[in-house]
Amino acid sequence: MIELHRHDDILEIRLARPPVNALDPELLAALRTAVRAAPGEGARGVVVAGGPNVFSGGMDVPHLMKLDRAALTAAWWGFFQTARAIAESPVPVVAAIGGHSPAGGCVLALCCDYRVMARGPFRIGLNEVQVGLVAPDAIQHLMRRLIGPYRAERLLVAGALVDAEQAQALGLVDELTDAEHVTVRARAWLEELLKLPAEPMLATRRLARADLVAALAGFSESELGGFVDGWYRPDCQAALKALVARLGK
Structure with missing residues (x-):
């Protein structure tokens, strides 16, 4: 489900779940475990990378559609806990976005400290509305803190995906580069950050990211229950089934 590559610190x-790194419980658990274990294994920084053309296609909707309510709830809880693990990482995390990054893929990237995206015809955003879902406030907060309340409102309400150039202009991603250099640039940014005095850098980082951590930590199981209720609304089910049909083609 994942590959681990060590580059010094x-x-x-x-x-590594082809073809589009769709997020199922197994992949999410592997990612969550690796992020949490990294500092204890001596890593001073982490890069989360996807595949060529697609960072992650978001949650594995065909898989989720087969689950009963209890298993569906557990799968979504695992997703939110993975996002929280990235946000709470005691060492900096960079997203190396080599391609499209909709929905859940975008959420994971927004939890990182910095985002390097491939230049080209790739799109990123929170398009939950397009499939009949309401992004919880904790997730909306991730976008608001990067691009501001009004711009976030416009994108969230429309469920819009934006291309790489627009994403950088909005501040949704920090840097664009050629697809083959995405992970190299992600490491380069981390390497420069890690040259700073470690204790004050990390302490400042904790203060600066406190709102992000608090937003995700405050997402409760009762809120998750409301989110799952929305999954079973007729309009949402119709949109999800249409999505699965398109994916099947």
């Missing part, structure tokens, strides 16, 4: 965690 930096651990690269590469999602």
Whole structure:
């Protein structure tokens, strides 16, 4: 599900579930475990990378559609806990976005400290509305803190995906580079950060990211229950089934 590559003080965690790194419980658990274990294994920084053309296609909807409510709830809880693990990492985490990154893929990237995206016809965003879902406030907060409340509102309400150039202009991603250099640039940014005095850098980082950590930590199981209720609304089910049909083609 994942590949681990060590580059001195930096651990690269590469999602490895072809064809689009769809997020199922097994992949999420592997990613969550690797992120949490990295500092204890000596990593001073982490790069989370996807595959060529697609960072992650988001949650594995065909898989989720087969689950009963209890298993569905557990799968979504695992997703939110993985996002929280990235946000709470005591060492910096960079997203190396080599391609498209909709929905859940975007959420994971937004939890990182920095985002390097491939230049080209790739899109990123929170398109939950397009499939009948409401992104919880904790997730909306991730976008608001990067691009501001009004711009986030416009994208969230429309469920819009934006291309790489627009994403950088909005501040949704920090840097664009050629696809083959995405992970190299992600490591380079970390290497420069890690040259700073470690204790003050990490302490400042904790203070600066406290709102992000608090937003995800405050997401409760009762809120998750409301989110899952929405999954079973007729309009959402119709949109999800249409999505699965498109994916099947």
